[in-house]
Amino acid sequence: MVKKRRLPHLLRLLFVFLCMNIVWYITYLLMNHPILPSPGAVYEAMFHLGARDVGLNVGYSLLRIFEGVLLALLIGLLIGLLMGRSPLWNRLLDPVVYLTYPIPKIALLPVVMLFFGLGETSKVLMIMLILLFQVIISVRDGVKAIPESTYDVLTSIGASTGQKFWNVTLPGALSVILSTIRISLGTAISVLFFTEIYGTEHGMGFFIMDAWLRLDYPEMYAGIMLFSLVGFVLFLLVDILDYKFMKWRR
Structure with a gap:
């Protein structure tokens, strides 16, 4: 089926x-015009790209995305759960989140690079910043939306705090986390492109800009298509995780 x-x-x-x-x-x-090659020329350029170079550049980009997303999930899940289950912490942290969330994160790129340099740390931190506040707000709202009666039912059958978290709170948070990641991935990948222009010799952003500077337009478009393919695969991965862990929604 x-x-x-x-x-x-x-x-x-x-x-x-x-x-x-x-x-x-x-x-x-x-x-x-040469600035827009035919699809055939771009696919031919993609076919002739060295497997080692493609693997290296795609691998660096994927690693940065993975590290940024993981950091955002760990920190965002912790803060979101705290705000969702504790009215006190929600009152304390809610103004902080709402004052910092509207700040355009791409505008912080020069600041992050000033404080953390042009290396890997600034690239990962920018991706984390893009996702963090959305994860916090989504998890908080998702946890607060869980009816208290759900916890009362589990309490009546003798469920422990850990069992309540595992069977009710975490599934409720995970649902909104996956939706948030799916929405935010495009922005995170765009930010990664900007960060990979500076201070690196590896990554799809560097690969695309290098081809552009050499006026190798077929290779430039081939890099763009590979970058798009990376985003498409990540979207599929989120869908697979949603299908595997969110069976209760079906």
Whole structure:
């Protein structure tokens, strides 16, 4: 049954991908300019990219994303749970969150680089900052939305605090966390691109900008497509986690 549902979804993805390439090719014909190569030229450039270079650049980008997301989840989950279950901590931390959340995080890039340098730390911290406040707010609201009667039922059957957390609080928080990550990944990847322009020789952002400076437009677009593929795979991974751990929603 699951396979039957996945097949139409896969066919729709392939159809949209084909349509995008057709629009791309028509635009290429209309422009007739080197700044927009044909889809065939870009795929050929992608095919001729060295496997070691691609693996190295994609690997560095994925590692930075993973570290940033992990940090945001650990800190955001802790603070969000604290605010969601404790009215006192919610009153104390709520003004802090709401005063700092609206600040455009990309504007903090120069500040982060001044304090932490141009290396890996600043890149990971920027991704963490993008996700952190959204995780905190989502977890807090998700936990507060859990009816108290749910905990009362578990109390009546003798459930421990740990069992209440594992069976009620964590699933309620995990649901909104996965939705938040899915929404925020695009922004996090965009920020990663900016951070990889400075102080590094590895990463998809560096790869794309290097090709642009060399006026190698097919390779530049090939890098953009690889970067997009990384984002697509991460989206699929979040969907898989949602399917595996959120079975109760179905």
